[in-house]
Amino acid sequence: MAQKLAFTAFAALIPLITAQQIGTDTPEVNLPLPTWKCTTSGGCVQQNTSIVLDWNFHWIHQVNSSASCATSTGAINSTLCPDEATCAKNCAIEGIPNYASSGVATSGDALTLHQYTQSNGVTSNASPRVYLLGADGNYEMLQLLGQELRFDADVSTLVCGENGALYLSEMDATGGRSQYNPGGASYGSGYCDAQCPVQTWINGTLNTNSQGACCNEMDIWEANANATALTPHPCEGDTCDKSGCGFNPYAQGVHSYYGNGGTVDTLKPVTVITQFYTSDNTTTGSLSEIRRLYMQDGKLIQNAVSTSTAGLDSITASWCTSSDASAASLGGLTTMGQALGRGMVLIFSIWNDGGQFMNWLDSGSNGPCSSTAGNPASIEAQTPGTYATFSNIRWGDIGSTFEESGASSPSSTAMSTSTSTTTVAKSPAQSQYGQCGGNGWAGPTACAAPHTCTLLNPYYSQCL
Ligand SMILES: *[C@@H]1O[C@H](CO)[C@@H](O)[C@H](O)[C@H]1NC(C)=O
Numbered sequence: 001m002a003q004k005l006a007f008t009a010f011a012a013l014i015p016l017i018t019a020q021q022i023g024t025d026t027p028e029v030n031l032p033l034p035t036w037k038c039t040t041s042g043g044c045v046q047q048n049t050s051i052v053l054d055w056n057f058h059w060i061h062q063v064n065s066s067a068s069c070a071t072s073t074g075a076i077n078s079t080l081c082p083d084e085a086t087c088a089k090n091c092a093i094e095g096i097p098n099y100a101s102s103g104v105a106t107s108g109d110a111l112t113l114h115q116y117t118q119s120n121g122v123t124s125n126a127s128p129r130v131y132l133l134g135a136d137g138n139y140e141m142l143q144l145l146g147q148e149l150r151f152d153a154d155v156s157t158l159v160c161g162e163n164g165a166l167y168l169s170e171m172d173a174t175g176g177r178s179q180y181n182p183g184g185a186s187y188g189s190g191y192c193d194a195q196c197p198v199q200t201w202i203n204g205t206l207n208t209n210s211q212g213a214c215c216n217e218m219d220i221w222e223a224n225a226n227a228t229a230l231t232p233h234p235c236e237g238d239t240c241d242k243s244g245c246g247f248n249p250y251a252q253g254v255h256s257y258y259g260n261g262g263t264v265d266t267l268k269p270v271t272v273i274t275q276f277y278t279s280d281n282t283t284t285g286s287l288s289e290i291r292r293l294y295m296q297d298g299k300l301i302q303n304a305v306s307t308s309t310a311g312l313d314s315i316t317a318s319w320c321t322s323s324d325a326s327a328a329s330l331g332g333l334t335t336m337g338q339a340l341g342r343g344m345v346l347i348f349s350i351w352n353d354g355g356q357f358m359n360w361l362d363s364g365s366n367g368p369c370s371s372t373a374g375n376p377a378s379i380e381a382q383t384p385g386t387y388a389t390f391s392n393i394r395w396g397d398i399g400s401t402f403e404e405s406g407a408s409s410p411s412s413t414a415m416s417t418s419t420s421t422t423t424v425a426k427s428p429a430q431s432q433y434g435q436c437g438g439n440g441w442a443g444p445t446a447c448a449a450p451h452t453c454t455l456l457n458p459y460y461s462q463c464l
């Protein structure tokens with residue numbers, strides 16, 4: 001296991017007093033990425049959060065030498081690392097010298113991930129994965145049971161086969177920080193997910209018996225410009241629901257909803273809101289429903305209504321267990337909700353898929369892409385500049401992280417329906433997508449025909 005005595009650049013200057021060495025070449029400087037925690041009563045408070053690249057993107061070398069601790073195949077050198085304690089003595093981990101060279105950049109509250117980087121005319125596959133850290137150097141543990149998460153996404157350059165992902169895994173808050181891994185979360189250690197990846201390191205320690213790193217995973221957003229999926233993956237121990245009971249509008253039969261020029265127009269920035277309702281509306285109840293809303297140009301857009309499962313427009317506990325036997329056997333949304341209640345780590349990544357060309361997301365019955373469009377070789381040749389941006393990340397009470405704007409001006413559709421004198425309403429009627437009710441709402445409560453006022457939550461009703 002690689003060693004760090006401390007986490008700051010200054011500490012690297014402290015004389016070493018034990019045989020255990022730290023990487024002193026490059027301090028890890030996590031990139032600031034402010035986020036907000038919100039309540040309905042107190043509004044949103046900025047958090048001093050930052051991001052760190054995954055552990056495997058860090059250079060691990062032999063102490064007193066610049067030779068790698070990895071072998072030519074990328075595995076750990078078992079002579080240097082027969083066990084954790086010996087590995088900690090022989091090997092050191094360095095910080096990321098330049099996040100931009102690893103395809104990661106921040107600007108204000110926006111994080112941009114690039115699939116490829118270019119240097120001296122050479123294109124490299126960066127495919128970064130980063131985690132959200134709290135101000136204490138541990139992972140920020142988002143507790144989203146009975147709460148909502150909001151962010152803005154730019155998916156406009158994410159072509160077929162690309163996946164710009166924002167999701168949660170139930171990683172250890174410290175990244176498995178220990179005597180042999182003092183860096184822990186601030187060096188990006190401890191990754192796990194519901195696919196149970198077998199990696200050199202597990203929970204921050206050397207993985208000497210090829211164990212899979214299994215944990216609850218909530219895929220809030222796996223998306224490109226052509227397709228999007230929202231998928232819970234509950235686990236019990238080392239058994240996980242690897243496919244998950246996901247909601248992809250296209251796979252639900254609604255083909256014009258999400259995409260280039262769609263109801264949710266992926267050529268423009270999109271606000272994505274995901275709400276985790278419990279059966280008793282508390283933050284400790286049983287997760288009963290995962291709802292999705294979008295906002296574009298200040299207007300709220302309801303989720304697609306499935307045509308393949310009549311009327312379904314969210315992931316309900318009953319649909320999850322009836323459509324996915326694996327979810328059913330693992331406790332479905334109840335299990336997922338317990339993990340959301342305990343707290344999960346927010347992860348951002350961009351990747352493509354040499355094995356399946358991401359067909360499970362955007363091709364065949366899942367999306368409009370051809371089955372070969374997602375070949376990474378064609379993406380690299382044709383759109384090496386592909387990137388994902390996530391910004392304005394907020395979480396907290398349901399209804400507290402977003403606000404509609406510009407929705408009260410009547411739409412031309414509403415105006416033209418009122419040209420028939422017999423249907424003109426005397427009191428002002430709200431136009432489509434406009435607000436028509438909610439706690440504290442003093443505006444119009446009637447909707448222009450043919451729209452009806454629909455309750456979304458106690459704070460918001462909308463003309464739909
Ligand atoms: C973030 O840091 C600033 C400056 O140090 C501080 O004033 C503020 O209270 C911090 N915010 C939180 C939520 O801790």
Ligand SMILES: *[C@@H]1O[C@H](CO)[C@@H](O)[C@H](O)[C@H]1NC(C)=O
Nearest residue numbers: 067070071072077078079080
């Ligand atoms: C492991 O490291 C030792 C010490 O540097 C080196 O002699 C040996 O060749 C390395 N083994 C592999 C497989 O790289």
Ligand SMILES: *[C@@H]1O[C@H](CO)[C@@H](O)[C@H](O)[C@H]1NC(C)=O
Nearest residue numbers: 019021062063064089090091
């Ligand atoms: C590194 O060098 C120091 C100082 O020469 C020495 O005490 C230490 O044992 C060396 N560590 C390793 C793992 O070679």
Ligand SMILES: *[C@@H]1O[C@H](CO)[C@@H](O)[C@H](O)[C@H]1NC(C)=O
Nearest residue numbers: 172174175176177178203204
């Ligand atoms: C991960 O490591 C931490 C710190 O050593 C430990 O407290 C925790 O129980 C470990 N988690 C798992 C799942 O092994």
Ligand SMILES: *[C@@H]1O[C@H](CO)[C@@H](O)[C@H](O)[C@H]1NC(C)=O
Nearest residue numbers: 279280281455456457458459
């Ligand atoms: C929870 O909130 C929803 C939305 O406001 C409401 O329809 C439902 O009746 C509430 N359930 C309970 C048990 O209070």
Ligand SMILES: *[C@@H]1O[C@H](CO)[C@@H](O)[C@H](O)[C@H]1NC(C)=O
Nearest residue numbers: 156159160225226260368369
């Ligand atoms: C996928 O999205 C890209 C980027 O907007 C677009 O150019 C392309 O036409 C889309 N492909 C399909 C099959 O819809």
